[in-house]
Amino acid sequence: MSLLRTRAAFEAEEAERLAPCAVKSQASRGRVFAEAEHPYRTAFQRDRDRIVHSRAFRRLEYKTQVFVYHEGDHYRNRLTHTLEGAQISRTLARILRLNEDLAEAIVLAHDLGHTPFGHAGERVLAALMQGAGGFDHNRQSLRVVDLLEDRYAAFRGLNLSYETREGIVKHGCDWAHPLPLPEPCAQPCLEAQVADAADEIAYTNHDLDDGLRSGLLRREALEELALWRETREEVERRIGPVRESVLVAQVIVALINRLVTDLAAATAARLEAAGPRSVDELRRVPERLVAFSPAVEKLARELKGFLSRELYQSPRVLEACGRAERILGDLFRAYRLDPGRLPGHVRERAAEDGELRVVADYVAGMTDRFAIEEHAQLGGSGGG
Numbered sequence: 001m002s003l004l005r006t007r008a009a010f011e012a013e014e015a016e017r018l019a020p021c022a023v024k025s026q027a028s029r030g031r032v033f034a035e036a037e038h039p040y041r042t043a044f045q046r047d048r049d050r051i052v053h054s055r056a057f058r059r060l061e062y063k064t065q066v067f068v069y070h071e072g073d074h075y076r077n078r079l080t081h082t083l084e085g086a087q088i089s090r091t092l093a094r095i096l097r098l099n100e101d102l103a104e105a106i107v108l109a110h111d112l113g114h115t116p117f118g119h120a121g122e123r124v125l126a127a128l129m130q131g132a133g134g135f136d137h138n139r140q141s142l143r144v145v146d147l148l149e150d151r152y153a154a155f156r157g158l159n160l161s162y163e164t165r166e167g168i169v170k171h172g173c174d175w176a177h178p179l180p181l182p183e184p185c186a187q188p189c190l191e192a193q194v195a196d197a198a199d200e201i202a203y204t205n206h207d208l209d210d211g212l213r214s215g216l217l218r219r220e221a222l223e224e225l226a227l228w229r230e231t232r233e234e235v236e237r238r239i240g241p242v243r244e245s246v247l248v249a250q251v252i253v254a255l256i257n258r259l260v261t262d263l264a265a266a267t268a269a270r271l272e273a274a275g276p277r278s279v280d281e282l283r284r285v286p287e288r289l290v291a292f293s294p295a296v297e298k299l300a301r302e303l304k305g306f307l308s309r310e311l312y313q314s315p316r317v318l319e320a321c322g323r324a325e326r327i328l329g330d331l332f333r334a335y336r337l338d339p340g341r342l343p344g345h346v347r348e349r350a351a352e353d354g355e356l357r358v359v360a361d362y363v364a365g366m367t368d369r370f371a372i373e374e375h376a377q378l379g380g381s382g383g384g
Contacts, residue, residue, distance in 0.1 A: 010042050019097040021276045023189050029162035032146075032179050033155045043161045044101035050158045051105060054151070056112040056144045057082075062367035063111075064118040064324075065207070075213070076206045078111050084206060085110075088260060089198035092290075095264045096271075098191050106167030106195035109160070113140025116368045117324030124328045125360050132356045138170045139177075140364050146179050147353075148361060150345075167192030178353075185283040190271075193290035201259050204304060209252050211311040219248075225306055227299035231255050259292070259300065266293040327375045328363055334378050335359045341378075 011026040018024060025042035038046055051057055060079035076084075086107040093103040114137045115121030125135040142165060146157040157179075160168075166182040166189065187193065211217035222228040228251070235250045242250070270289045276282040282289070292300060311317065335342055336359060339350070343362075350358045366374070 005040070007038055007040055007042055010045075014042075014099065017097065018099060019271075021190060021271070021279055021282045022096075022098040023102055023163050023191055023279055025099065025101070027279070031159045031161055033159050035159065042101060044099060044105050044164065047158075047160045047164045048101055048105040048108060050151075050160065051108045051112070051145070054112070054144075054149050054158065056149060056365065057108065059365065059367050060111060060114075062369045063114060063116055064121075064368055065203070065210075075210045078114055081203060081206060082108060082111055085195075085199045085202035088201050088256070089195050091260060092194045092198055092264055092267075093191060096190070096194070096267060098194060102163055102167070102189075103191040103194045103198070105160075105164045106192055107198055109141060109145055109164065109168050110170070110195065110199060111137065111141065112144040113137045113142070113364060115140075115328065115364045116366045116371045117321070117328065120321035120324040121328050121364070124325045125332070125364060128329070128332050129356065129360055132354075133175060135360055135364070137364075138168065139175060140361075141168050142177065143361065144365075146177070148365070163189055163191070167195050170196060186286050187283055187288060189279055190282060190290060193288055197263055197290050201256060201263070204300070204307065205252055205256050205259075207307055207311060208255075208303070209248070211307065212248055214316075216311055216314050216316060219244075221310065222306070225299075225302055227255065227258075227296075227303050231258060259296065262296040263290070263292050266291060266296075324368075327371055330378065331366075331371060331375055332359060332363050335362065 007025075011024065014022075014024050015026070023044075025044055028043045031043075037043075041049070057079075060082055061077055063078035065076040065078055065081045086104045089103040089107045090100045092098075093100040115125060122135070122137050129135040144157075145160050145165070145168065148156075149158050150156070152159065162182060169182055170188070170192070182188075208217065212219065212222075223232075231254045232247070232251050235247065235254050239250060267290045270291070274285055274289060276285060276289075291297065336356070339347060339355065339359075342359070346358050346362050349361075353361070363371075
């Protein structure tokens, strides 16, 4: 018997192992531009590999999650956030007998279009692009994988599969796009729903961890939250007295485990009750099936509200956001005033994509570090 596992063998294994409403690689709706299948990799394995080898993926290392890269080596950035979310998505997909490769590919791609400086950068570009098609990072992630990556002779972008693109769009789309968009439906596939939930679990817990490390969050304040308090008490019963840093680390681990476990169990129960027998039938279900139990959903909302008040709206973070907004606003206006400042390959796209859109594409693709350096070269203002 050959030791080689072919694509056909992977596809046969999926057909036997995965749930009826899971997306099977062999049943993918395909790519915008037809390509021959790979002999050893499934469609979604190829998507994952194309994403990981993209330039936009590498740039995530120097894009802000909450803390700008120069604030410390141990804080999460967009890349580490993406990797943590991808691991959670694989765990959830495996438990629920869904397509792990598809769920992972969606998470790996979901932030490729995020601006430098996190949501502060997104707010700036959204304001500047009002009346010109708008801006949001889900849309921009699709532009990255469909149009902006330049690796193939036959087409622009990465030519990802329909299901991966559906997961990237996330909440549907009501904007113009040069390529065919995933069809509107009540719900995306379960793998996309899992990717969305994994993203939320990842950022909630690692932002909590980074907030404590930075000193912006206080342990005493967290004790008012039932989710933290109950989990901390369970950890202390289990491991006994330990150093503070170890206790916090173990509570974060236990929090992730509690949320993932609850999400998997609650989702399985909803799937059994709804009984979708295919992916198409699942897409017509009116409510999300991948979700926490009501009790844990309430606890998770309380934690997210706490993070919003105490971390995301803290003076230190808001001050950094203000600097970020000034930098990106100045850069955008400088390129609009003098398009000659843009690289040649960016200017070449203006005739097809529009001048404002290529400026937004270029600014959104920057890392924090590059944006800061480029702003300094402009003299710190939009006028050069």
